[in-house]
Amino acid sequence: xxxxxxxxxxxxxxxxxxxxxxxxxxxxxxxxxxxxxxxxxxxxxxxxxxxxxxxxxxxxxxxxxxxxxxxxxxxxxxxxxxxxxxxxxxxxxxxxxxxxxx
Amino acid sequence: xxxxxxxxxxxxxxxxxxxxxxxxxxxxxxxxxxxxxxxxxxxxxxxxxxxxxxxxxxxxxxxxxxxxxxxxxxxxxxxxxxxxxxxxxxxxxxxxxxxxxxxxxxxxxxxxxxxxxxxxxxxxxxxxxxxxxxxxxxxxxxxxxxxxxxxxxxxxxxxxxxxxxxxxxxxxxxxxxxxxxxxxxxxxxxxxxxxxxxxxxxxxxxxxxxxxxxxxxxxxxxxxxxxxxxxxxxxxxxxxxxxxxxxxxxxxxxxxxxxxxxxxxxxxxxxxxxxxxxxxxxxxxxxxxxxxxxxxxxxxxxxxxxxxxxxxxxxxxxxxxxxxxxxxxxxxxxxxxxxxxxxxxxxxxxxxxxxxxxxxxxxxxxxxxxxxxxxxxxxxxxxxxxxxxxxxxxxxxxxxxxxxxxxxxxxxxxxxxxxxxxxxxxxxxxxxxxxxxxxxxxxxxxxxxxxxxxxxxxxxxxxxxxxxxxxxxxxxxxxxxxxxxxxxxxxxxxxxxxxxxxxxxxxxxxxxxxxxxxxxxxxxxxxxxxxxxxxxxxxxxxxxxxxxxxxxxxxxxxxxxxxxxxxxxxxxxxxxxxxxxxxxxxxxxxxxxxxxxxxxxxxxxxxxxxxxxxxxxxxxxxxxxxxxxxxxxxxxxxxxxxxxxxxxxxxxxxxxxxx
Numbered sequence: 001x002x003x004x005x006x007x008x009x010x011x012x013x014x015x016x017x018x019x020x021x022x023x024x025x026x027x028x029x030x031x032x033x034x035x036x037x038x039x040x041x042x043x044x045x046x047x048x049x050x051x052x053x054x055x056x057x058x059x060x061x062x063x064x065x066x067x068x069x070x071x072x073x074x075x076x077x078x079x080x081x082x083x084x085x086x087x088x089x090x091x092x093x094x095x096x097x098x099x100x101x102x
Numbered sequence: 103x104x105x106x107x108x109x110x111x112x113x114x115x116x117x118x119x120x121x122x123x124x125x126x127x128x129x130x131x132x133x134x135x136x137x138x139x140x141x142x143x144x145x146x147x148x149x150x151x152x153x154x155x156x157x158x159x160x161x162x163x164x165x166x167x168x169x170x171x172x173x174x175x176x177x178x179x180x181x182x183x184x185x186x187x188x189x190x191x192x193x194x195x196x197x198x199x200x201x202x203x204x205x206x207x208x209x210x211x212x213x214x215x216x217x218x219x220x221x222x223x224x225x226x227x228x229x230x231x232x233x234x235x236x237x238x239x240x241x242x243x244x245x246x247x248x249x250x251x252x253x254x255x256x257x258x259x260x261x262x263x264x265x266x267x268x269x270x271x272x273x274x275x276x277x278x279x280x281x282x283x284x285x286x287x288x289x290x291x292x293x294x295x296x297x298x299x300x301x302x303x304x305x306x307x308x309x310x311x312x313x314x315x316x317x318x319x320x321x322x323x324x325x326x327x328x329x330x331x332x333x334x335x336x337x338x339x340x341x342x343x344x345x346x347x348x349x350x351x352x353x354x355x356x357x358x359x360x361x362x363x364x365x366x367x368x369x370x371x372x373x374x375x376x377x378x379x380x381x382x383x384x385x386x387x388x389x390x391x392x393x394x395x396x397x398x399x400x401x402x403x404x405x406x407x408x409x410x411x412x413x414x415x416x417x418x419x420x421x422x423x424x425x426x427x428x429x430x431x432x433x434x435x436x437x438x439x440x441x442x443x444x445x446x447x448x449x450x451x452x453x454x455x456x457x458x459x460x461x462x463x464x465x466x467x468x469x470x471x472x473x474x475x476x477x478x479x480x481x482x483x484x485x486x487x488x489x490x491x492x493x494x495x496x497x498x499x500x501x502x503x504x505x506x507x508x509x510x511x512x513x514x515x516x517x518x519x520x521x522x523x524x525x526x527x528x529x530x531x532x533x534x535x536x537x538x539x540x541x542x543x544x545x546x547x548x549x550x551x552x553x554x555x556x557x558x559x560x561x562x563x564x565x566x567x568x569x570x571x572x573x574x575x576x577x578x579x580x581x582x583x584x585x586x587x588x589x590x591x592x593x594x595x596x597x598x599x600x601x602x603x604x605x606x607x608x609x610x611x612x613x614x615x616x617x618x619x620x621x622x623x624x625x626x627x628x629x630x631x632x633x634x635x636x637x638x639x640x641x642x643x644x645x646x647x648x649x650x651x652x653x654x655x656x657x658x659x660x661x662x663x664x665x666x667x668x669x670x671x672x673x674x675x676x677x678x679x680x681x682x683x684x685x686x687x688x689x690x691x692x693x694x695x696x697x698x699x700x701x702x703x704x705x706x707x708x709x710x711x712x713x714x715x716x717x718x719x720x721x722x723x724x725x726x727x728x729x730x731x732x733x734x735x736x737x738x739x740x741x742x743x744x745x746x747x748x749x750x751x752x753x754x755x756x757x758x759x760x761x
Contacts, residue, residue, distance in 0.1 A: 025747055033743075094742055101740030 009050035016043035030082045030092040034075075041071045107158045111168035111185040113151045114195060115238060117144045118230035125227060129220025141223030142206045145230055149199035156192045165189070167240060174243070178300045186240030186304065190620050193446065193613065194237035194378055197453045198371050202230050204597035205366040208461050211593035212362050212468055222262060222360070229255035233371050237378060242291050242302040245379065249287065249343065252372040253280045259367060260359040272358035279352040283342015290335030294386075297323040297332075304382060311385045326390065333386060333393030337400075340376025346434055347404045350427050351688055357419040361464030364419060369426050369460050370453035377433040377449050381442045384621060388440065395546065398438025398519070402550040402557075405431030407685075409560035413567070414671075414682045417474045418463045421568050425500065426456055428557060432515055435554055439547050441518025442621050443614030448511035451608045455499035455508055458601035462493035465594055466572060469587040470579060476571045478579040485587050488595050490573050492602040497569045499605040501562035502648040507609035512558060513644060514614065520551040520640055551640075555647055562651025570659040 016039055023036025045064045052060025086092050121144030129137045159165065165188035174181040187195070206226060213222050232251025239245045254277075261273025295302060298310055299322060315321050323329060340346070345353035356368045367373070380387055380397065387394055405428045412424035429452050436445030467474055469486055483490040499506040502513070577584055590598075614621075657663045671678040680686065 021750060025743055025750065097742070098740030101738055 006050055006054050010047060013043045013047035013050065016040075016046065028093050028095055030085070030094055030097075033094065034078055034082065037078075038071065038075070041067055107155060107163075108166050108168040110151045110155045111166075111187055111238060112170065114148045114155070114199065115185060115231065115234045117148050117151075118227045118234065120144060122224050122227035122231060125220050126224035129224055132220070134219055137220045137223055138210050141227055142203065142210065144227060145199060145203045145206050148230070148234070149196075149203045152192075152195045152199045155187050156196055159187065159189065159192050179295075181241060181243045181302060183244060184240040184303075185238040185244070187238065188620055189617050190378075190381060190446065191238050193450060193616065195234065197450050198230070198233050198237060201370045201453050201457050201601070202233075202366055204600055205362045205370075205457060205461065208365075208464070208594050208597040209360070209362040211591045212464055213360060216360075218262070222259075225255055225258045225262070226363070226366070229259070229367060229372075233375075236375055240303060240305070242294070242304075245382075246287065246291065249339075249375060249379075250284065252367070252375065253277065253284065253343070256280070256356065256367050256372060259363040260356045262359055262363070266358075269358040272352075272355040276352040276356050279349050280342045283339045283349055285339075286335045286337070286342070287339025290332050290339065293328070293332045293335065297328060307383070308385050311389065326392075329386070330390040330392050333390045334396065336379065336383065337376075337393060337397055340379055340397075340434075341400070342376075344373050344376030344430050344434070345404075345427050346376070346400050346431065347407060350404060350408065351691060353427055354420055354423040354684070357417070357423050361419065361460060361467060364423070365457045365460030365464065368423070369456040373426065373430055374433065374449045374453070377430070377437060377445055380434075380437045381446055381621075384437075384442050387437070394438050394440065396438070398435050398547065398550055401431045401434025401436070401438050402519075402553040403431070404428065405435060405557040406553050406560070407431075409557045409564065410681060411684050412564040413560060414678060416477055418466065418476050418479075418568065418572065419460075419474055421476070421564060422456070422459055422463055425459075425561065425565065426452075428561060429456065429500070431557070432512060432554065435519055435550060436515035439519045439550075441515055443617045444511065444514030444518045446617060447514055447611075447613035448508075450611070450613060451499070451507035451511040451605070454601055454608045455496045455506075455605040458492060458496040458598060458605055459500065461594070461598055461601065462489050462496060465489040465590040465598065466493075468590060468594070470583045471588065473579055473583060476568060479572045479577070480575045480579070481573070481577045483573040485584070486590065489590060489598060492598040493573065494569060495602040495605050497565045499609075501565050501652060502558055502644060503652075504645060505606075505609075507605050507607070509648075510609035511613075513641065516551055516554050516558075516644060517640055519547050519554060555644060558644060559647045559651045562648045563655050566652045566655035567659055570655055574660050575664075 020036045020038075020040030020043060023039065024033050027033050027036065045067055048060045048064045048067075052058065052064075082092055085097055089096050121140050124140050125132075125137050129140075132140075165186065168185045168187075170183040170185070172180070173183040206223075209222065209226065213219055216222060229252060232248045232255055234248070236245055236248025236252060239248060257273045257277040259273075260276050261270045264270045264273070291302070294307070298307055301307060301310070309315070310322050338349075342349045353368060353373065357364055359368075387397075408424045408427035408431060412421050412428065415421045415424060429448070433445045433448050433452070436442070436448060465486060466479065466482060466489060469482070469489075470479060473479065495506070499508040502509045658667050683689075
């Protein structure tokens with residue numbers, strides 16, 4: 001692991017983040033959007049850890065753990081919302097969930 | 103003992119306020135008996151308290167203060183809500199509470215059938231509170247509080263029957279004309295405050311402007327121009343409140359109110375506020391000969407002007423109203439020539455006999471089912487014997503027949519005007535303080551005395567005309583009123599009798615001596631001028647004048663000359679028209695002031711109100727909001743992913759610029 005240069009990790013993280021972002025913006029299925037958000041969070045985790053390793057600073061690890069914990073909580077809440085939406089609308093398509101417009 | 107005496111002032115002032123609050127807030131539910139009791143008893147107790155305080159002062163004690171609380175404390179300005187009982191305010195308080203109490207009692211009979219009985223007494227008590235603030239306040243700010251308060255109550259009571267449009271308008275006229283005067287009063291007060299080291303307390307002002315200060319040269323202001331300006335501004339206030347030319351126009355219209363109100367507010371008490379104020383500040387006014395001469399001139403002109411109008415009026419209350427304006431003119435003539443004691447004397451006797459005359463006219467109007475035209479009355483001495491006798495006493499008193507109150511006080515004023523001449527103050531600088539005017543003033547005051555005598559002739563004539571036409575000759579009204587008159591009850595007759603007695607004995611009260619402690623200064627500034635021929639001849643002349651007026655009235659309205667008045671009116675119809683229409687002053691004011699103000703107001707309404715405020719302001723603001731909303735509403739379309747795109751783009755831009 002130590003043999004792999006930092007720039008590779010960063011590149012991988014950035015690519016993962018970009019994939020996640022595009023997924024969030026383009027996909028219509030709520031579950032897929034949700035998974036894309038997880039992808040973005042984990043891309044950030046990866047970059048945090050890469051820097052932490054490189055700098056020998058354990059604060060990055062701590063922050064990554066926080067993100068994992070918050071992401072777990074967020075996943076629970078998010079899935080509950082999606083489930084609830086599905087029960088109402090019989091659909092998890094985001095285009096069908098637009099009640100909060102003007 | 104002294105503590106109790108001081109707290110008497112609190113009782114005198116605040117008891118009527120308590121009555122006003124009780125009657126005003128709960129009077130509708132309390133029932134007539136309780137309202138009557140609260141309304142009359144509060145003023146009655148205040149009168150008794152005033153009597154005790156007066157006895158205390160009379161026994162040789164010092165004048166005393168009562169501090170309610172510290173009112174304004176801002177920087178160097180300290181104003182206390184404080185009351186001061188000295189010889190002048192004692193006299194005023196006795197007149198206000200005494201006459202006020204009698205009129206309250208009279209009102210019980212007069213207003214008995216009115217549906218807003220409780221409201222009437224609430225206003226009347228509030229008026230008593232304001233008037234007592236005016237006369238008892240120990241500084242100019244408390245006086246101003248009362249000054250505005252009586253103006254408000256006057257407005258409320260003139261427009262008491264506000265469902266009659268004309269009466270409501272009369273109330274507004276009184277209020278607005280008074281505002282003009284109050285504006286002058288305010289400016290005068292602020293000027294004084296500015297120059298007199300920020301003090302408004304009478305005693306402090308008095309010591310600031312005292313003889314010693316003048317001799318030592320520590321007067322707070324030495325410029326005669328400024329002093330004259332202050333005095334004239336204050337006099338404008340007095341003109342408004344006390345109905346002097348040019349601001350007298352509201353008083354005749356004020357007769358729209360209930361007659362006891364005319365007696366209390368528009369004859370006996372409120373309208374004398376200006377005389378009281380100038381007497382209270384005599385030390386200041388004495389420093390400005392020009393202001394004094396102006397006051398005397400305006401007073402004399404008002405006296406003769408209003409008296410001539412009074413001669414031809416047909417409405418019983420209008421005659422009395424112009425008579426009041428005329429008598430107030432006398433009082434201002436008195437203060438203007440420096441005869442303050444005589445003026446306050448006349449103020450007191452006038453309060454007695456004019457309240458009597460107004461209440462008498464109220465009894466007549468009440469008996470005649472609201473008829474006010476004296477030419478539709480006549481021979482009423484048969485119907486209303488007690489009203490007749492008391493009215494006769496009041497008429498004799500105002501006409502100046504020796505032995506009755508009005509004779510002494512009117513005589514004192516004319517004597518002062520003929521016998522006094524102002525000197526000017528050498529300590530003052532500036533063009534308006536030069537002493538060579540002194541001789542001119544002495545001569546001018548002689549002229550004013552003659553004017554006063556002519557006005558006295560008119561007074562005797564029109565008052566006896568009123569008396570003869572109302573109580574003698576043949577009845578000319580409708581039969582129903584004659585057959586079923588509203589006879590006055592005891593509540594109305596007893597005040598009449600008390601006031602009739604006061605109209606006789608009031609003249610024997612030595613007011614000038616009583617006021618001597620607070621009027622010690624004028625002696626230094628006045629030259630006695632008793633050598634003038636007029637001064638020696640004054641008493642026989644004025645007695646003759648009164649007799650001529652009375653005999654002429656008898657001759658023209660009861661005696662052999664009964665056809666002459668209508669003959670005069672038709673031959674000199676232009677003169678009669680001009681005088682009957684009050685010299686068209688109301689029309690003149692309407693054309694010169696009211697119309698232009700209305701036109702400007704209409705223009706402002708159309709341009710500023712309709713276009714700027716309504717159009718741009720009120721309708722513009724929601725229009726802007728609506729348009730903005732319409733333009734940016736597509737942003738919120740409910741599609742979460744578009745929001746996310748916006749966030750990402752925003753973030754990218756942010757990152758790009760923060761890089």
